[in-house]
Amino acid sequence: MKSHRKELWFELPGRRGFVNITPDVEQALAESGIEEGLCLVNAMHITASVFINDDERGLLADYERWLEQLAPHEPLTRYDHNKTGEDNGDAHHKRQIMGREVVVAVTAGRLDFGPWERIFYGEFDGGRKKRVLVKLIGE
């Protein structure tokens, strides 16, 4: 069994944003030499997500608005978590909706994707350096 590990680093300027990281994951897969297996991609931070959906600008704007409705950033007093001195209570909730991780099949050395599947990093508490982990196992 082979395994391969790679960290992807991000520093988004604003509080929130989405980044298509599919090419980075494909590169990690190429480095691994794995032909058949599984590829885990997860946020290493608890105020960020990794998810799979469509790379369409309107949709990403829709997600932004919808997540803000489901878990508004303000008022900060909405969240007990913010009593710790943080202002990111909402980010911990948005991340639960969008998810921590994806697991993608590797077949014949490629990410085994449907036609529109793309991997995204979802940032909900940006302005600092944060990481995504790519872990591949297989043969």
Next chain:
Amino acid sequence: MKSHRKELWFELPGRRGFVNITPDVEQALAESGIEEGLCLVNAMHITASVFINDDERGLLADYERWLEQLAPHEPLTRYDHNKTGEDNGDAHHKRQIMGREVVVAVTAGRLDFGPWERIFYGEFDGGRKKRVLVKLIGE
């Protein structure tokens, strides 16, 4: 390490619906000959889900109503994504709530399930052919 790949195809007549695909996944597992490992089951489309819950008709009706409250299909103008000419903006949101994939343990050649766990395909933009991927790795 062994691996096995199988696609399951669906064409649900209506816009939305749920299908218990546990027997199909069990069959893919039997074909694989794998005794110990992991089984990934994921929607290959970004307006559909794979999830695990109870095969109880009332619950599935509850999910349908709840998802429509959280991300209504109409008005279509609610979603920037629909400016592309699509009418499935809601489906991309419903899918995030229910999830893209499940990973199931394989133990002694069986899906290692609690008593009520069943795998479902959740369709949120039906009326056309769509796929689920089953990928097994193990020994």
Next chain:
Amino acid sequence: MKSHRKELWFELPGRRGFVNITPDVEQALAESGIEEGLCLVNAMHITASVFINDDERGLLADYERWLEQLAPHEPLTRYDHNKTGEDNGDAHHKRQIMGREVVVAVTAGRLDFGPWERIFYGEFDGGRKKRVLVKLIGE
């Protein structure tokens, strides 16, 4: 390829609660002898979750309130599922928001975590014995 399986058992006194199970998963990993691989941790019940977030009391209280807003326990008649005689329709919904499972990378014999990642069992229909499955594969 090695594999290891362990069940964790819980009986929470109230209807709902969160338990940090990271030490239990670390112990299962140590027992496995696996250095490189993947660790699946999933609820075996469909009214419970396994998720990764911060072990901060305020945040867990926020989740409790937020989930009750998104899928209230009462009125029981809100859920067709409760016509079966159950009163846990809400629990099946809360579990979908928080998720069934996590997959964690194993690197150099450790859970490959960011600084604040902790694994939680989320109970939404307690007062009885329930299980979590830990399944490890790797080398």
